[in-house]
Amino acid sequence: MSKRNVLRQAGSDGPPSFEDSKNRRQRARAAGMNPNYWYAVEYDAAIKKGEAKEVIFWKESIAVFRGMDGQLNAILNRCAHRQLKLTGGEVKGCRMVCPYHGWEYDGQGRVTHIPHDLFGRKMPKFRVHRYPLKVRYGLIWIFPGDPALAESRPLPHIPELEGPDAWPCVPFDNTWTAHHSMIIDNVSDFTHEYLHRAHMPFSDAKLLDMQVEEDRVSLTYDSKIGGGKWMAPFVDQSKVKTDRIDLCYDYPYQWSNTGGKIKHHLFVLPIDERRTRAFFLFYFKALKIPMLPITIPRWVMIPVLKIANKVIFDPLIGEDGWAVEAEQEGYDACYDAPMAEINPAVHEFQKLTIRKWEEHLETAKSQPAVRIEANCDAPA
Numbered sequence: 001m002s003k004r005n006v007l008r009q010a011g012s013d014g015p016p017s018f019e020d021s022k023n024r025r026q027r028a029r030a031a032g033m034n035p036n037y038w039y040a041v042e043y044d045a046a047i048k049k050g051e052a053k054e055v056i057f058w059k060e061s062i063a064v065f066r067g068m069d070g071q072l073n074a075i076l077n078r079c080a081h082r083q084l085k086l087t088g089g090e091v092k093g094c095r096m097v098c099p100y101h102g103w104e105y106d107g108q109g110r111v112t113h114i115p116h117d118l119f120g121r122k123m124p125k126f127r128v129h130r131y132p133l134k135v136r137y138g139l140i141w142i143f144p145g146d147p148a149l150a151e152s153r154p155l156p157h158i159p160e161l162e163g164p165d166a167w168p169c170v171p172f173d174n175t176w177t178a179h180h181s182m183i184i185d186n187v188s189d190f191t192h193e194y195l196h197r198a199h200m201p202f203s204d205a206k207l208l209d210m211q212v213e214e215d216r217v218s219l220t221y222d223s224k225i226g227g228g229k230w231m232a233p234f235v236d237q238s239k240v241k242t243d244r245i246d247l248c249y250d251y252p253y254q255w256s257n258t259g260g261k262i263k264h265h266l267f268v269l270p271i272d273e274r275r276t277r278a279f280f281l282f283y284f285k286a287l288k289i290p291m292l293p294i295t296i297p298r299w300v301m302i303p304v305l306k307i308a309n310k311v312i313f314d315p316l317i318g319e320d321g322w323a324v325e326a327e328q329e330g331y332d333a334c335y336d337a338p339m340a341e342i343n344p345a346v347h348e349f350q351k352l353t354i355r356k357w358e359e360h361l362e363t364a365k366s367q368p369a370v371r372i373e374a375n376c377d378a379p380a
């Protein structure tokens with residue numbers, strides 16, 4: 001097959017939809033994420049009592065609100081009446097109030113009060129979808145798919161972040177103008193050392209092993225990890241094996257492990273074909289005081305990590321953010337270009353993303369998601 005294409009230019013029709021393409025890269029770049037998993041959508045601390053926030057999972061707007069009882073709820077962010085966003089309104093007690101006619105919703109998504117004339121009817125039954133919600137690792141998690149599957153589908157389990165000896169961790173996030181598959185490709189593809197030449201978080205990476213099993217692509221690179229002038233002084237090379245890293249696209253999550261001592265998880269929230277919010281959790285068993293063979297005490301690790309996020313990770317991850325946004329711009333302009341990808345892992349990531357989205361579309365055909373229910377005697 002020819003590998004030469006005439007590039008379509010920006011301003012033509014734009015990249016094809018998932019259904020309209022047979023090309024693997026185009027399908028990967030148009031795929032959503034399977035909703036039958038738990039997705040991190042916001043920080044627990046970001047929503048106080050009496051507050052509401054809009055979060056978006058793959059084009060679906062969700063209202064997350066905390067009632068005055070402290071309870072968090074997630075319901076479809078569309079009023080059953082005329083589909084306004086409920087987050088344009090206010091939280092009153094434990095209810096979300098629509099800004100237009102003031103219909104009130106409880107945490108189950110039921111309309112419990114209509115403050116105007118009912119035209120002689122008894123209170124009608126209206127309801128919007130309620131999403132299962134949990135809080136873990138300082139993050140709010142929502143199950144956007146079939147609620148009946150929520151309890152049997154586990155949230156990510158990170159033993160290092162639990163219990164009295166939990167490793168310190170300060171999550172941070174970025175919202176990038178890039179498809180989620182570009183971010184997954186970026187974080188596990190260690191051929192992009194050049195991008196980070198100023199920080200050198202990894203160098204001389206060689207793919208040592210790749211395993212593809214079920215919904216997981218696992219990789220091992222031989223690579224020098226945690227080098228560079230910013231990170232190296234904090235890593236005790238005598239205690240941490242920094243010449244190898246394991247990475248995994250553990251659908252829909254991504255994680256890494258260096259020597260059992262330096263780890264991270266990445267949780268992506270797909271917003272649409274061109275926007276993704278990415279929550280990063282870096283956690284370390286121990287860091288040392290630069291220039292001294294002394295481990296930083298646990299009790300000061302949280303402030304140290306807050307500074308590290310600003311000084312080390314923001315600039316470093318910012319380079320990745322710049323790259324994936326530039327890649328999105330490049331893809332939008334040249335989505336017809338031949339696939340010039342030589343890392344076998346990237347091919348496997350894309351195949352997994354496509355397969356999981358196909359799985360979802362297949363299920364959705366036979367069980368379309370009901371988001372608004374109206375059971376009233378209103379004339380048709």
Ligand code: FES
Binds near residue numbers: 081082083084099100
């Ligand atoms: S549109 Fe929400 S109450 Fe009318």
Ligand SMILES: [Fe+2]
Binds near residue numbers: 186187192196320
């Ligand atoms: Fe990177």
